[in-house]
Amino acid sequence: MALISVEGLATGYESRLLKDDISFTVEEGSYLCIVGENGSGKTTLMKTLLNLIEPVSGQIRMNGLTHKEIGYLPQQTDVQRDFPASVKEIVLSGCQGRCGMRPFYSRAEKKLAADNMERMGITELKDKCYRELSGGQQQRVLLARALCAAKKVLLLDEPVTGLDPRAAMEMYEVISGLNREGMTIIMISHDIEAALKYATHILHMGSNIFFGTREEYVNSDTGRFFLREGGVQA
Amino acid sequence: MINTLIEYLRFPFVRYAIIVGVLIALCSALLGVTLVLKRFSFIGDGLSHVAFGAMAIAGVLNISNEMLLVLPVTVVSAVLLLKTGNNTRIKGDAAIAMISVGALAFGYLLMNIFSTSSNLSGDVCSTLFGSTSILTLTTREVVLCAVLSIASIIIFILFYNRIFAVTFDESFAKAAGLNTEGINLLIAVIIAVIIVLAMNLVGSLLISALVIFPALSAMRIFKSFKKVTISSAVLSVVCALSGILVSILAGTPTGSTIVAADVVCFALCCAAGVLRGKI
Numbered sequence: 464m465a466l467i468s469v470e471g472l473a474t475g476y477e478s479r480l481l482k483d484d485i486s487f488t489v490e491e492g493s494y495l496c497i498v499g500e501n502g503s504g505k506t507t508l509m510k511t512l513l514n515l516i517e518p519v520s521g522q523i524r525m526n527g528l529t530h531k532e533i534g535y536l537p538q539q540t541d542v543q544r545d546f547p548a549s550v551k552e553i554v555l556s557g558c559q560g561r562c563g564m565r566p567f568y569s570r571a572e573k574k575l576a577a578d579n580m581e582r583m584g585i586t587e588l589k590d591k592c593y594r595e596l597s598g599g600q601q602q603r604v605l606l607a608r609a610l611c612a613a614k615k616v617l618l619l620d621e622p623v624t625g626l627d628p629r630a631a632m633e634m635y636e637v638i639s640g641l642n643r644e645g646m647t648i649i650m651i652s653h654d655i656e657a658a659l660k661y662a663t664h665i666l667h668m669g670s671n672i673f674f675g676t677r678e679e680y681v682n683s684d685t686g687r688f689f690l691r692e693g694g695v696q697a
Numbered sequence: 698m699i700n701t702l703i704e705y706l707r708f709p710f711v712r713y714a715i716i717v718g719v720l721i722a723l724c725s726a727l728l729g730v731t732l733v734l735k736r737f738s739f740i741g742d743g744l745s746h747v748a749f750g751a752m753a754i755a756g757v758l759n760i761s762n763e764m765l766l767v768l769p770v771t772v773v774s775a776v777l778l779l780k781t782g783n784n785t786r787i788k789g790d791a792a793i794a795m796i797s798v799g800a801l802a803f804g805y806l807l808m809n810i811f812s813t814s815s816n817l818s819g820d821v822c823s824t825l826f827g828s829t830s831i832l833t834l835t836t837r838e839v840v841l842c843a844v845l846s847i848a849s850i851i852i853f854i855l856f857y858n859r860i861f862a863v864t865f866d867e868s869f870a871k872a873a874g875l876n877t878e879g880i881n882l883l884i885a886v887i888i889a890v891i892i893v894l895a896m897n898l899v900g901s902l903l904i905s906a907l908v909i910f911p912a913l914s915a916m917r918i919f920k921s922f923k924k925v926t927i928s929s930a931v932l933s934v935v936c937a938l939s940g941i942l943v944s945i946l947a948g949t950p951t952g953s954t955i956v957a958a959d960v961v962c963f964a965l966c967c968a969a970g971v972l973r974g975k976i
Contacts, residue, residue, distance in 0.1 A: 510868070513871075514872075515868060533872065535873075537866065537868050540866070543865065546865060547925045549920065549923075551921075552922050556869075556870075559859065560874040566856065591920075592921065595920070608869070612872075
């Protein structure tokens with residue numbers, strides 16, 4: 464059975480409809496890329512999946528998974544760019560969902576944060592200030608934080624925006640590595656080339672919505688049109 | 698000079714002023730870090746004007762204990778202001794500006810129309826600049842002030858990690874299952890309480906300084922949230938203490954002396970930050 468299944472979902476803000484009739488499923492261990500034009504409702508869909516905004520109608524069913532157990536990598540905000548916080552503090556804040564009513568972090572949670580910093584290769588940066596890091600390093604910090612919250616699924620909202628090509632490449636490799644370790648990935652991306660390279664499934668948001676495997680997408684009308692527009696050879 | 702100081706410290710009102718001053722400086726600096734980072738620096742200003750308006754109404758209605766009216770009104774405004782921060786129709790900064798000048802105007806208007814005192818401009822001036830009220834606190838006011846500020850400090854410590862999470866990244870915190878609305882509400886209530894208390898110390902026009910200067914000074918030098926929070930509390934207490942002592946010795950107005958100390962401290966921290974960057 465699918466880890467997440469979405470049926471006839473309509474998303475929007477305060478019941479103002481943005482997009483309706485979205486249906487797709489996410490299997491455990493798969494890599495889903497959500498592509499589409501700006502303003503096609505990709506981020507809204509992701510926020511609906513995270514229960515940050517209420518669905519207008521339709522159903523999201525999660526199998527053996529709660530909202531809290533999804534690791535989330537949001538787009539960076541202005542506030543964060545000059546935030547005086549150490550890497551360690553930020554990664555540790557990913558454990559917040561595990562705390563419940565407890566005011567302070569437990570030893571196990573500190574260990575988890577340290578392990579995830581190791582996993583992302585940022586252990587030596589742990590006392591550095593977030594605002595002094597490079598874009599790629601900042602994304603790794605936020606990814607380590609998301610991993611502290613994630614049990615099975617990671618939701619990434621344009622994780623390579625603002626990164627130089629090499630840092631973007633590294634970021635994709637890191638994410639792909641996590642996927643090979645068994646983490647289910649759902650990623651919003653503008654980068655159709657990378658989507659085709661790494662994803663197992665594609666959800667295309669636009670005037671008509673397409674969902675299917677990578678191969679089905681490449682051979683579909685939507686996919687062919689979009690790929691030609693983007694100048695990508697598939 | 699030391700002798701004069703010791704002489705003054707024999708008076709209970711001087712000791713009261715120091716206790717209250719230190720506690721308020723501590724609380725406002727703790728919350729200040731969050732407010733500055735959340736881009737809510739001006740909320741202190743707006744709320745203090747609301748408190749000024751409420752105080753004018755309390756004066757007109759002849760309510761003996763002003764706190765009973767001023768505190769709830771300010772808390773409600775704080776909640777409304779932080780809520781509109783997410784509203785798209787009126788942006789947070791515009792909402793603060795609106796409420797702030799509106800309350801100020803109505804407060805002064807009411808005081809003028811229903812004037813009960815012979816020295817109106819003196820009254821207004823002391824509410825705005827807190828000229829001497831800190832030195833005329835009653836025991837009951839000191840106890841109330843101490844209880845409320847210690848409660849704020851304890852709540853801040855207990856919620857420290859959650860406040861950090863909400864300040865750094867609200868949508869992530871919410872996705873992780875944190876009750877972000879609740880935390881924001883808590884921040885709003887605490888800041889309103891602190892501002893009402895701080896009116897005694899620096900008056901309603903200078904409160905923003907107490908909230909933002911220590912936080913900004915600390916951010917020049919330190920690089921982790923914990924260090925920034927602690928050092929902003931320390932800097933704020935040092936500035937408040939030296940401001941009060943100087944004002945007693947030199948006979949200057951307490952509120953503006955404290956703020957002047959904060960400004961000097963900020964300048965020193967800026968210089969230290971630049972020097973540190975060069976090394």
